[in-house]
Amino acid sequence: MLKLNPYKIGFRTLKTAVGMTLGVIICKLLGLDNYASSAILVVLCIKHTKMHSLTAIVSRLVSCLLILFLGSAIFSILGQHAVVLGLIVLLFIPLTVVLNAQEGVITSCVILLHVFNAKAINGHLILNEMMLLIVGLGIAFIMNLIMPSLVKTLKHFKNDIEHQITDVFIAFE
8 A cells, every 4th residue: 555655845845946946037037048947957956965065066067167168169060960969978978077077967968958959059158058057056056055054963963972882881881
């Protein structure tokens, strides 16, 4: 029989929903093409800890800028064909591993597909994609700044465990 688990909406879920909404609204107000993609950036960059969030944001920024310029250059030279798309991905993924930015591969593929589908690869496209990145990653960064710190809770657990271990040693004396 199917048993449903009770679910409470957590702080991270709330931040993700608010961040995605803000990303779409802001990018739409700015008149950006593919404005819904900012929500993808937000949802992928909301993490459990501030440090992991910052690492994810930096990784995505590096890989997205890399794919934006690499894809634009290669598509401009070889044309926007499916085989060229595959070639770019074949070159790009190992490059992200070398740069330790592989966490941003999925996000970068979204940017690459924007370039692939663009009618023209020009300054407007580059600026549009960079603005999507700035808004999406910026909102994720702000949302992650309001992440509650678990340091006090962890220190409390550590002290409790240390006292319990001390009590065990005292009992064996």
